[in-house]
Amino acid sequence: xxxxxxxxxxxxxxxxxxxxxxxxxxxxxxxxxSAFSGADVHLKMEHLQRTGSFKTRGAYNKLSQxxxxxxxxxxxxxxxxxxxxxxxxxxxxxxxxSTIVMPTDAPQTKIDATRGYGARVELHxxxxxxxxxxxxxxxxxxxxxxxxxxxxxxxxAGQGTLGLxxxxxxxxxxxxIVPIGGGGLISGISAALAGLNPDVRVIGVQxxxxxxxxxxxxxxxPQSHDSPNTIADGIATGGISEFTLAHIDAHVDRVVTVSDxxxxxxxxxxxxxxxxxxxxxxxxxxxxxxxxxxxxxGERVVxxxxxxxxxxxxxxxxxxxxxVGREQLLRLxxxxxDRPGRMAEISGLMSEHGANIREVRHDRAVDELDVGxxxxxxxxxxxxxxxxARVTASVEEAGYDVQRMN
Numbered sequence: 229x230x231x232x233x234x235x236x237x238x239x240x241x242x243x244x245x246x247x248x249x250x251x252x253x254x255x256x257x258x259x260x261x262s263a264f265s266g267a268d269v270h271l272k273m274e275h276l277q278r279t280g281s282f283k284t285r286g287a288y289n290k291l292s293q294x295x296x297x298x299x300x301x302x303x304x305x306x307x308x309x310x311x312x313x314x315x316x317x318x319x320x321x322x323x324x325x326s327t328i329v330m331p332t333d334a335p336q337t338k339i340d341a342t343r344g345y346g347a348r349v350e351l352h353x354x355x356x357x358x359x360x361x362x363x364x365x366x367x368x369x370x371x372x373x374x375x376x377x378x379x380x381x382x383x384x385a386g387q388g389t390l391g392l393x394x395x396x397x398x399x400x401x402x403x404x405i406v407p408i409g410g411g412g413l414i415s416g417i418s419a420a421l422a423g424l425n426p427d428v429r430v431i432g433v434q435x436x437x438x439x440x441x442x443x444x445x446x447x448x449x450p451q452s453h454d455s456p457n458t459i460a461d462g463i464a465t466g467g468i469s470e471f472t473l474a475h476i477d478a479h480v481d482r483v484v485t486v487s488d489x490x491x492x493x494x495x496x497x498x499x500x501x502x503x504x505x506x507x508x509x510x511x512x513x514x515x516x517x518x519x520x521x522x523x524x525x526g527e528r529v530v531x532x533x534x535x536x537x538x539x540x541x542x543x544x545x546x547x548x549x550x551x552v553g554r555e556q557l558l559r560l561x562x563x564x565x566d567r568p569g570r571m572a573e574i575s576g577l578m579s580e581h582g583a584n585i586r587e588v589r590h591d592r593a594v595d596e597l598d599v600g601x602x603x604x605x606x607x608x609x610x611x612x613x614x615x616x617a618r619v620t621a622s623v624e625e626a627g628y629d630v631q632r633m634n
Contacts, residue, residue, distance in 0.1 A: 236385045237419065240389055246321070249288055250285055251277060255393070256270065256273060261497075261518075265517050270529065271502060271531055272394055278317070281310035284314040285389055286412060287317070290380060299370075299371055304363050305328050306356065309330065309537060315375050317345040320347075326347040328363075330342070331353055332351045333354055335542060337540070341537065355455060377409075379410070379412075384475070385416060387415070387417065388417055389420070391421050394532075395424045395428070403527050403530075404421065404530045405517055406418075406430065406433070407434070408433065410472060414472075414476060415471070415472045418479035430481055434463065442483055450473050490515040491512055495507075505536055508546065510534050510535040554612060556609060556611065558583075558620075559634045560619075560632060562623060562629070566600055574604060574606070574628065577622045578623070583615070585606055591603040591604075
């Protein structure tokens, strides 16, 4: 198979003549992540791109070449969100109309942003593969060019410009960590690095609930996932293509998977330690960086923050999950005799230990309770594991039966 190579990627960068469409994003070192991982960690801040992700690179590289072709008046794409915005912006900039088909469960923020960049959005199907089928139907209409999210030479070359920027910013980089959805991003970056310095290690990362690359590599052909399920919706494509698999097989050294728990913790850690708000797909590289599956001790590492378009309701869910995992959000069920003063007494014990009660409720209609008994269920904010243990112990030492509910 004829793979994308360094000259094609360099040609793509020369087309990026307007920083209002595609800008060179910064690379910043981070002491906290370096200390956690034992590596010298640098972050490629691609979430600071105008559309909030890298997708504009590939879309603009492709559409800037076809925008002036006779008879072409519209671009069509299917996307869970980030590719949609990239195509919409690129099409508008080169003077084309655009229609984007998105799954019905696409985040509203991404739908609104796509419309804001000038596209007509059609919601169709509950998963990306279904949206893709509909986009293919529209693309068969006259005067329409189809812009695939990853199975396209010009798309891959455009995404590969990130590899050029990473290498120029961190010349002595040992390892680059790249999230994988359909594989277009890692195909381009790995092809660029292979041309610049084949000794640079490239590690790909997928979410457990949407992982198709490990199985695809093992079987030697693309495998699909009919119902990808992950908080990292930007990499929940449900499959890769023969084209991207060939690049991954040729240039990527290793592919790992991370859980949604790890991704949620990475989103929270990015907020706390890097002061950057990234979506699940963007945080996947950080989850891999901190996982036990990857040994980066003593290496100079660039982790790619590839997207920052997180829906606020998703952010709330992710942060709540991460806080539960760190025992900063604690739910305690306390068995009491249902008499006046019990709630005040237990609340006082928690207050003495500096815990903040966010919510409390009575549960009386429970079979296991005796007549005259009830459960008090407290949702409590703590500073972490040790504080949570002290708060729980204080209520138990007062003679109450306490159960941790999370």
